[in-house]
Amino acid sequence: xxxxxxxxxxxxxxxxxxxxxxxxxxxxxxxxxxxxxxxxxxxxxxxxxxxxxxxxxxxxxxxxxxxxxxxxxxxxxxxxxxxxxxxxxxxxxxxxxxxxxxxxxxxxxxxxxxxxxxxxxxxxxxxxxxxxxxxxxxxxxxxxxxx
Amino acid sequence: xxxxxxxxxxxxxxxxxxxxxxxxxxxxxxxxxxxxxxxxxxxxxxxxxxxxxxxxxxxxxxxxxxxxxxxxxxxxxxxxxxxxxxxxxxxxxxxxxxxxxxxxxxxxxxxxxxxxxxxxxxxxxxxxxxxxxxxxxxxxxxxxxxxxxxxxxxxxxxxxxxxxxxxxxxxx
Amino acid sequence: xxxxxxxxxxxxxxxxxxxxxxxxxxxxxxxxxxxxxxxxxxxxxxxxxxxxxxxxxxxxxxxxxxxxxxxxxxxxxxxxxxxxxxxxxxxxxxxxxxxxxxxxxxxxxxxxxxxxxxxxxxxxxxxxxxxxxxxxxxxxxxxxxxxxxxxxxxxxxxxxxxxxxxxxxxxxxxxxxxxxxxxxxxxxx
Numbered sequence: 121x122x123x124x125x126x127x128x129x130x131x132x133x134x135x136x137x138x139x140x141x142x143x144x145x146x147x148x149x150x151x152x153x154x155x156x157x158x159x160x161x162x163x164x165x166x167x168x169x170x171x172x173x174x175x176x177x178x179x180x181x182x183x184x185x186x187x188x189x190x191x192x193x194x195x196x197x198x199x200x201x202x203x204x205x206x207x208x209x210x211x212x213x214x215x216x217x218x219x220x221x222x223x224x225x226x227x228x229x230x231x232x233x234x235x236x237x238x239x240x241x242x243x244x245x246x247x248x249x250x251x252x253x254x255x256x257x258x259x260x261x262x263x264x265x266x267x
Numbered sequence: 268x269x270x271x272x273x274x275x276x277x278x279x280x281x282x283x284x285x286x287x288x289x290x291x292x293x294x295x296x297x298x299x300x301x302x303x304x305x306x307x308x309x310x311x312x313x314x315x316x317x318x319x320x321x322x323x324x325x326x327x328x329x330x331x332x333x334x335x336x337x338x339x340x341x342x343x344x345x346x347x348x349x350x351x352x353x354x355x356x357x358x359x360x361x362x363x364x365x366x367x368x369x370x371x372x373x374x375x376x377x378x379x380x381x382x383x384x385x386x387x388x389x390x391x392x393x394x395x396x397x398x399x400x401x402x403x404x405x406x407x408x409x410x411x412x413x414x415x416x417x418x419x420x421x422x423x424x425x426x427x428x429x430x431x432x433x434x435x436x437x438x439x
Numbered sequence: 440x441x442x443x444x445x446x447x448x449x450x451x452x453x454x455x456x457x458x459x460x461x462x463x464x465x466x467x468x469x470x471x472x473x474x475x476x477x478x479x480x481x482x483x484x485x486x487x488x489x490x491x492x493x494x495x496x497x498x499x500x501x502x503x504x505x506x507x508x509x510x511x512x513x514x515x516x517x518x519x520x521x522x523x524x525x526x527x528x529x530x531x532x533x534x535x536x537x538x539x540x541x542x543x544x545x546x547x548x549x550x551x552x553x554x555x556x557x558x559x560x561x562x563x564x565x566x567x568x569x570x571x572x573x574x575x576x577x578x579x580x581x582x583x584x585x586x587x588x589x590x591x592x593x594x595x596x597x598x599x600x601x602x603x604x605x606x607x608x609x610x611x612x613x614x615x616x617x618x619x620x621x622x623x624x625x626x627x628x
Contacts, residue, residue, distance in 0.1 A: 131374035176416075176418075176423070201345075233410060234411070234413075236404060236405075236406060237405040239403050239404075244422045245422065246426070247426070248425075248427075249425070250428035252429075312611070316583045318560045319564055320583055321561065323472050323580075324584075330471060330481065330485060336467075338489050339492050343459075343493060
């Protein structure tokens, strides 16, 4: 029984932290796309984006390199590697109902090439692309996950 | 011979794969002694095996698996960084506490109480937040030139990086 | 499973990355061979290898030792490779158009008998393998490249031995039919 007074506040802290993050959490879908003008192949998994990609960009070929569903917790960055030496880091800054502010960093060879803060809401997609590397360019597509 | 060939052909693959029983092996070998066609089929299967195996084995020799391992390790470490539960667990040295079971009911009661109060607290706090006026892109900081497009109709925001004078892919 | 491997797996289940490295050193070439056999693309095969070992580290807690560890890993490898090959859109190009491959006119000049060189057979087999459904392709790779027994193949593919034999048989048959018009045996002396 002597241990309960010590453990109670620790347990309370843990539970509060757990509860706060469980309530404030966002699931996003991040796709890493390689676009180029070599060939005319379009990855079937990009069908939902193809129309928009086609109207926005002049590339003829799109290949899905990676697709990840990320669970974002406030202040905790989630990173994925697009290609060796290139990462994208996404951090949930603030959330209100279904809208969220998300900070995005794109890192290449250990240096930030982009830092931005965007708003994500249901149905909205953020595309981050460029610069060109040889014949291709990487495009990150970030959107709230549909469940 | 033809009837014999058709009955043995089913066993030929098992024989080639060294999966035939002793009886089946004996049957096949007796047949092969007098059948050129089945001998050729067996030889073809051997050539086919080499043709599948050789390019694959050669490809293995060309790869840098040490670099691949570095990527694996990095990815695991990145994933572990966002496992906040593990960080808190190690900071509080919880395994030591978990060995004592007497506090479990006390923490369970606290957990239920905290969940109920925390939910109420967050609902009140979030109502005060104002999101209506937020732009889609609050800021952009980059060593490259940046263009930002927002296409309301398709609910897409594009942030495009490019170098110098080159106006890259975005077509409109 | 031997004692040494049991210990490695146990350490890996507890999150020991050094144990994962040892498992990686033992099995990376096997996983790569399956990946390369399935997708025939070096960079993608390396991506698959990386993905398999990352997945392995996350899910090795689910491995209860009821099957052999390498069949568990093979199954992960082939499923990951199949997922990759479903996502990717590939343009199939005939190997006859590739530089260095004999062209039909060249072959005609050699006479009515077409002689299939070993290298050309490799190219034809590669093209024919690409046309197979993933499960038949996996069966052929497990048997011809990895030398697994039917039982080990059944464990690795999560099916019965009968299904393994059927996939092997139909896979080989389809490839033989694809190659038939290019193959002419040299006359037996």
